[in-house]
Amino acid sequence: MTDVGFVIAGYAVILGGAALYAIALGRRLRAARETSMKIRRDAEAAGPPDRTA
């Protein structure tokens, strides 16, 4: 591989990896927010917590 090939491989993995991680992080955050919202909606639908239990 030529020097330019190593440069391209270096930049592609680093910049591409950072971009992929940012996208994956965004998806994980969105999924977690949706789960959190669902829990909140379910809790509101179930009414106040049962204090006798």
Add this chain to the structure above:
Amino acid sequence: MKTRILGFVGLAAVIGAAVFGLVVVPADLNQGDAQRIMYPHVASAWLGELSFGVTALAGIGYLWRRDLRLDAIAHAAAEVGVLFTAFAIWGGMMWGRPVWGVYWQWEDPRLATTALLLALGIGYLLLRRLSDDPARRATRAAVVGIIAALDIPIIHFSVIWWRGLHQTPTFGDPSKLLNPSAPGLFVIALMGMLAAFTIVWCYLMIRRYQLARIEWQIEEHGRLGRISAARRAAALNAVVQETSE
């Protein structure tokens, strides 16, 4: 919204710094085009070490204050730190092959101690998966995070203390910082890439911290749900026993 803007600014800055490093800055007289890998490699290495420094400081803060928000910061920094340390190693390998003639050499102290930091970071993240109890998990993780950070000064001084393939620091002392041995354009490219990566690092840290907080809330809800279900089951059991007597 502000975090999203930070993300776009980081993206634009990285593109600008990459174009500057790849197109504007001339190739090095001795190293040729391979020198261009130094910009993301060095920036990644510095931010990887910064991340584990944050993990250790947040871990110390957690052990002192027992605040789970500090544990979330430590967790976020460790994950981002593993990413940037892996980038630094990859960049170093892509630079090492054309310049040194080898991708990797275990005998080199800088390379070996950096690999150790990556292993400790991965170990930190794996350790966090072993316990469901947030307090116990945060305590164990804080201890490992502090131990991992002990490697950072060793990485820094390894090129001074021991002989190896890796060169000594270009910006090691204040006099070199003001009057670096590298040409001006190379320093601008490196500092530009460092600034761009730092913005991206801030963005990723904020996002990962937000995720850690939400994950903790979901986990806490699940734990409370299990406790509540267990209490209801125990109460039901007691009623069944009473009625059967």
